[in-house]
Amino acid sequence: MTNTAPEPTAFAFDAPYIDAHPHFWDLTRNPYPWLQGETVPNFRYGDYSALRRNYLPADYARDTAGLAPVKTVHIEAEWARGDPVDETAWVDALAQEHGRPTAIVGHAQLDRGDVDAVLAxxxxxxxxxxxRNKPATSARREDARRGQAGSMDDERWRRGYSQLARHGMSFDLQAPWWNLDQAADLVRDFPATQLILNHTGLPADRSPSGLAGWRRAMEKLAREPNVAVKVSGLGLPGRPWTGADNVPVIRDTISIFGADRCMFASNYPVDSLVASYATILAGFVEAISIYTPSQQHALLHDNAARIYRLAD
Structure with a gap:
C-alpha cells in the first residue's frame, strides 16, 4: 500500500484544546533509525515512507492552521536508543526557540542497567x-502470553518502572489490548504512578469479536484509578480516517474510562498517513458532542492539563 496525503477537511474550531501526542524530529541532525534506513516490520499503517522527512514546529503549525492547540506534549519519537536523554535535550531546546512543545515525554528502557541514570x-x-517505553508484547492476539523477558511481567523491567514515582514521572504505555491484563496488574502494584494508555489500546481489529475483546481488556484496565487514555492512533490501513469507523470506538472508550480520564491526541505526523489533522480533530469533536459542555472541555483540555501537569 502507498499512502498519500489525505485531503484536508473543512473544519472551524476555536475552543481551547491540548494535543497530548505529537512528535517532532529533525532527520538532518538527529538519529532516528526507523526513519533513516531501517524499516519497521508490519507497521500498522503500511507504507510509511512519507514520514521520512523533518517534522518541526513550523510543519506542525502548518498542519494545525486555524486549529492550533494551546499546549502540546511531545512524545518520544524512537530516537536511537544509545542515550535517550539526548532527545529530551534537543526537544527542550526546540521548545525554548519555538514555544512548542509545552512538555516532554522521553524514553527509557526500563530493564537496562543504567535506567536510574537515564531517569535522573x-x-x-x-x-x-x-x-514512554514499549515493553515486550505479543504481535498477535492468539499468541498472547504472560512472563516474557522485557514485558510488564518481567521483574527487571518492573524494577525500572518502580523508579518513575521517585522522579515524579508518569508512564505512557503503547501495547496491544491483548496485553493489557499485564498493565492492569502493573498499575495495581504501583498505584503512585500514573499510567497513560496510548492509541486507544490499539483496536485495529474492528470485527465484532475483535471489538468485544478490546472492550473487555479496556474495562479490566479501567477498574484501576491511576490509568488514563489518549484517544489517538485510530487509523486503519488502506482506508481514510472516517467518523463512521472511529466515532463509535471513541465513545466506547469514554464510556469505559469516563469523561475525566480520556484526552485528545493527534499522533501527528504519524497519523497524517491516514487523515488530515482537521479530520482527526473534527472526528473527536463529533464523538464528544453527546457530553455536557464541561465534560467536552475536560476531554479537550482539562484532563490533559491535569494528567501532564501543564500549569498555566
Missing amino acids: GHAAYGRMRGI
Whole structure:
C-alpha cells in the first residue's frame, strides 16, 4: 500500500484544546533509525515512507492552521536508543526557540542497567513529565502470553518502572489490548504512578469479536484509578480516517474510562498517513458532542492539563 496525503477537511474550531501526542524530529541532525534506513516490520499503517522527512514546529503549525492547540506534549519519537536523554535535550531546546512543545515525554528502557541514570538525566529538564517505553508484547492476539523477558511481567523491567514515582514521572504505555491484563496488574502494584494508555489500546481489529475483546481488556484496565487514555492512533490501513469507523470506538472508550480520564491526541505526523489533522480533530469533536459542555472541555483540555501537569 502507498499512502498519500489525505485531503484536508473543512473544519472551524476555536475552543481551547491540548494535543497530548505529537512528535517532532529533525532527520538532518538527529538519529532516528526507523526513519533513516531501517524499516519497521508490519507497521500498522503500511507504507510509511512519507514520514521520512523533518517534522518541526513550523510543519506542525502548518498542519494545525486555524486549529492550533494551546499546549502540546511531545512524545518520544524512537530516537536511537544509545542515550535517550539526548532527545529530551534537543526537544527542550526546540521548545525554548519555538514555544512548542509545552512538555516532554522521553524514553527509557526500563530493564537496562543504567535506567536510574537515564531517569535522573531526563528529570533535570523542567519540561519533562514522563517516560514512554514499549515493553515486550505479543504481535498477535492468539499468541498472547504472560512472563516474557522485557514485558510488564518481567521483574527487571518492573524494577525500572518502580523508579518513575521517585522522579515524579508518569508512564505512557503503547501495547496491544491483548496485553493489557499485564498493565492492569502493573498499575495495581504501583498505584503512585500514573499510567497513560496510548492509541486507544490499539483496536485495529474492528470485527465484532475483535471489538468485544478490546472492550473487555479496556474495562479490566479501567477498574484501576491511576490509568488514563489518549484517544489517538485510530487509523486503519488502506482506508481514510472516517467518523463512521472511529466515532463509535471513541465513545466506547469514554464510556469505559469516563469523561475525566480520556484526552485528545493527534499522533501527528504519524497519523497524517491516514487523515488530515482537521479530520482527526473534527472526528473527536463529533464523538464528544453527546457530553455536557464541561465534560467536552475536560476531554479537550482539562484532563490533559491535569494528567501532564501543564500549569498555566
